[in-house]
Amino acid sequence: MAVLVTKEAPDFTATALMPDGSFKEDFKLSDCRGKNVVLFFYPLDFTFVCPSEIIAFNNRKAEFEKRNTQVIGVSVDSHFTHKAWSETSVEHGGIGQLWFPLVADLTKEISAGYDVLLGNTFAIDEDGDEVGVLGGSVALRGSFLIDAEGTVRHQVVNDLPLGRDIDEMLRMIDALAFHTENGEVCPANWSAGKSGMKPNAEGVASYLSENAGSL
Numbered sequence: 001m002a003v004l005v006t007k008e009a010p011d012f013t014a015t016a017l018m019p020d021g022s023f024k025e026d027f028k029l030s031d032c033r034g035k036n037v038v039l040f041f042y043p044l045d046f047t048f049v050c051p052s053e054i055i056a057f058n059n060r061k062a063e064f065e066k067r068n069t070q071v072i073g074v075s076v077d078s079h080f081t082h083k084a085w086s087e088t089s090v091e092h093g094g095i096g097q098l099w100f101p102l103v104a105d106l107t108k109e110i111s112a113g114y115d116v117l118l119g120n121t122f123a124i125d126e127d128g129d130e131v132g133v134l135g136g137s138v139a140l141r142g143s144f145l146i147d148a149e150g151t152v153r154h155q156v157v158n159d160l161p162l163g164r165d166i167d168e169m170l171r172m173i174d175a176l177a178f179h180t181e182n183g184e185v186c187p188a189n190w191s192a193g194k195s196g197m198k199p200n201a202e203g204v205a206s207y208l209s210e211n212a213g214s215l
Contacts, residue, residue, distance in 0.1 A: 002115035004152040009039070009144065010113040016072075016101040017082040027101060029072070030150065036069040036176070037146040038169055041116045041139035045077045045085040046093065049163045053141070054095045056166040061099045067173045068148075071100040076111060076138055079104040105139070116142035116157055145172055188215050 004010075009029065016027035029037065040057070042050045057064075057071050064071055075082075082102040088094025103110065111117040116139045141158035154172045158164060175186040184196030187207060197207040 003155070004114065004144065005155055007152055009037070009146045009150050009152050010110075011150075012103075012110045012113065014103050014105060014110060015079045016103045017079050017086065017098075018101050019097070019099050021083065021086070021097070023079050023083075024101070027103060029146075032070045032072070033150055034148050036067065036148060036173060037144075038064070038069055038071045038173075039074065039114075039144045039146060040071070040164070041074045041111055041114065041142040043118075043138040043141070043160055044075055045081045046088075049141075049161065050075075051085075051090075051093060051095050053164055053166070054098070055090065056164075057100065058095070058098050060166060060170065063170055064173075067170070067177070069173055072103060073098075073100065074103040074105050074110055074139065076105050076108050078106055108139075111139040111142075114142055114144065116140045118160075143169060145169065145176065147176065187211070 011028065011030045013026055013028045015023055015025045018024050029039070040053075042053060044050065054073060057073070079102075082104060085094055086097060086102075090096050105111050108117055118137050118140055138160075140160065141162065141164055143156050143164060144152055145154035147153050153176055156164075171191055174192040175190060178184065178186060178190075178192070178196060182196065183199070184203075185199045187197050190196065195207065195211070197203050
């Protein structure tokens with residue numbers, strides 16, 4: 001599994017279902033520079049855990065927007081399947097209208113680029129270079145927090161049966177903002193409103209003397 005944290009997020013151009021129900025054939029990740037991006041991968045449309053996660057992201061629209069964060073979903077389904085799923089009512093296993101785009105990764109190259117494709121293999125040319133995705137089924141539940149400059153700052157990957165905690169991603173966005181704004185680091189169990197830690201020996205000692213018992 002590739003670790004992308006501290007690296008530039010792999011850019012991509014693909015067709016996406018947009019919030020207004022239209023298709024954008026040249027949707028680019030890099031067009032979102034200037035704001036945080038939460039890029040999340042999920043296995044397939046019309047499945048089981050996936051709609052609960054997507055609806056949870058959708059229900060937190062105001063929370064992501066006030067943090068200047070764009071959410072983007074990706075699966076190996078087509079944009080037509082995305083649209084059909086969004087037009088299916090929640091009561092029948094659908095997801096309804098979303099405020100964020102769903103990207104179609106039919107070639108599986110985006111999922112492979114983020115190394116979340118389950119069982120992925122690659123086509124190799126005569127020089128030994130990877131030239132495309134040869135195999136692999138669906139994407140694992142990979143989540144990536146990308147900062148306004150396009151750098152991956154956080155990633156987590158769940159196996160297929162394990163749904164994500166969307167509020168944990170909000171906490172990580174808050175932690176990134178806290179560190180960016182004041183230079184302090186975020187200790188264990190930190191959340192917005194709690195004390196940070198100065199990144200030096202004195203800071204560690206001061207923080208632990210006050211907070212070790214509550215960690």
